[in-house]
Amino acid sequence: MKILLTGGAGYIGSHANKLLSSRGHETVVADNLGRGHREAVRWGRLAQVDLLDEATLDKLFEAEKFDAVMHFAALIFVGESVKHPGRYYRNNVQGSLNLLRAMRKYGVGRIIFSSTAAVYGTPETSPLPEDHTLGPINPYGWSKLMIEQTIRDFCSAYGMKAVIFRYFNAAGADPERETGEKHDPENHLIPLVLKAVRNPARSLKIFGSDYDTPDGTCVRDYIHVCDLAASHLLGVESLMEPGGEGTARVYNVGNGEGFSVREVIEATAKVTGKKPRVEQAPRRSGDAARLVASSEKLKRELGWRPEYPELVKIIEHAWAWEQTLPVD
Numbered sequence: 001m002k003i004l005l006t007g008g009a010g011y012i013g014s015h016a017n018k019l020l021s022s023r024g025h026e027t028v029v030a031d032n033l034g035r036g037h038r039e040a041v042r043w044g045r046l047a048q049v050d051l052l053d054e055a056t057l058d059k060l061f062e063a064e065k066f067d068a069v070m071h072f073a074a075l076i077f078v079g080e081s082v083k084h085p086g087r088y089y090r091n092n093v094q095g096s097l098n099l100l101r102a103m104r105k106y107g108v109g110r111i112i113f114s115s116t117a118a119v120y121g122t123p124e125t126s127p128l129p130e131d132h133t134l135g136p137i138n139p140y141g142w143s144k145l146m147i148e149q150t151i152r153d154f155c156s157a158y159g160m161k162a163v164i165f166r167y168f169n170a171a172g173a174d175p176e177r178e179t180g181e182k183h184d185p186e187n188h189l190i191p192l193v194l195k196a197v198r199n200p201a202r203s204l205k206i207f208g209s210d211y212d213t214p215d216g217t218c219v220r221d222y223i224h225v226c227d228l229a230a231s232h233l234l235g236v237e238s239l240m241e242p243g244g245e246g247t248a249r250v251y252n253v254g255n256g257e258g259f260s261v262r263e264v265i266e267a268t269a270k271v272t273g274k275k276p277r278v279e280q281a282p283r284r285s286g287d288a289a290r291l292v293a294s295s296e297k298l299k300r301e302l303g304w305r306p307e308y309p310e311l312v313k314i315i316e317h318a319w320a321w322e323q324t325l326p327v328d
């Protein structure tokens with residue numbers, strides 16, 4: 001297959017790129033490199049394209065005949081989206097609309113979309129199934145829910161086929177250390193703990209320790225980035241099967257087990273032999289006590305199984321990668 005990966009110079013897209021290439025698929029990465037890294041495109045080809053630039057996007061689709069698109073490209077920071085909502089709706093929603101328009105114009109009918117647990121409202125059950133009430137609480141989550149709906153509408157209007165993956169917290173890194181997490185600024189817990197372990201000038205903030213959880217800190221579902229990549233391979237293979245035109249299937253992708261902030265810190269200490277300096281901070285508004293995925297539908301329908309569900313293994317891989325980066 002020949003697959004276009006938007007945002008393939010970023011964290012999750014680069015892992016998917018490695019996996020697809022290792023399975024003999026031809027990949028093209030479309031990334032504006034605004035938040036991604038040229039050196040992360042170690043497989044396939046890089047086309048430096050901004051999804052907001054329709055003319056360049058058209059040229060890319062004119063020049064290549066893709067079997068499917070994996071759409072990772074987005075701005076991803078919740079806090080930034082609250083401060084700059086216009087930037088998020090423009091980049092994420094308009095960018096996706098441009099991509100869908102180009103797909104339709106050039107007859108590319110299969111898409112996999114990177115959605116998020118942030119589309120759900122306050123969790124009423126744990127683990128959370130796909131039919132849980134939706135209700136994002138920030139522009140980032142809303143931008144993703146709007147794209148989900150746009151994709152559904154394009155599918156039913158134009159006979160396209162889609163798989164929408166709602167990721168929980170992506171974590172870990174390529175075990176061979178060829179790619180890994182490199183966000184700037186970093187605001188994901190595991191890399192923040194690892195950076196605080198490496199750099200004693202840093203401390204780690206724990207936002208709230210009075211939640212209704214066993215140790216009072218927030219519980220999240222950490223899914224190994226290679227297991228996320230594996231779900232994309234299964235997703236695209238399922239889209240290649242006949243039938244299903246006009247439909248968009250939704251799957252959670254998560255570990256199914258939750259780990260608290262303190263458990264992450266303890267597991268990090270096991271892996272690295274060190275504990276970070278910790279600062280207690282007040283709760284952040286909008287943080288649910290517990291956010292854990294049910295990925296039963298993905299297991300049942302696509303036969304997905306996480307290869308790295310253990311937190312220690314996830315942190316080992318993240319730690320091995322972190323040590324390839326300069327201390328900051």
Ligand SMILES: NC(=O)c1ccc[n+]([C@@H]2O[C@H](COP(=O)([O-])OP(=O)(O)OC[C@H]3O[C@@H](n4cnc5c(N)ncnc54)[C@H](O)[C@@H]3O)[C@@H](O)[C@H]2O)c1
Pocket residue numbers: 006007008009010011012013030031032033034035036037049050051052071072073074075076091095114115116117166167168169170171182183
């Ligand atoms: N990291 C997580 O835990 C997580 C969780 C849920 C969902 N997601 C979703 O997964 C996807 C990938 O996340 P990530 O962590 O790899 O992020 P990332 O920032 O590492 O990668 C995103 C990539 O998209 C590119 N990009 C952004 N806007 C673009 C545009 N207009 N045109 C071209 N390229 C553009 C960036 O340059 C970057 O390389 C995102 O859609 C994100 O919303 C991530």
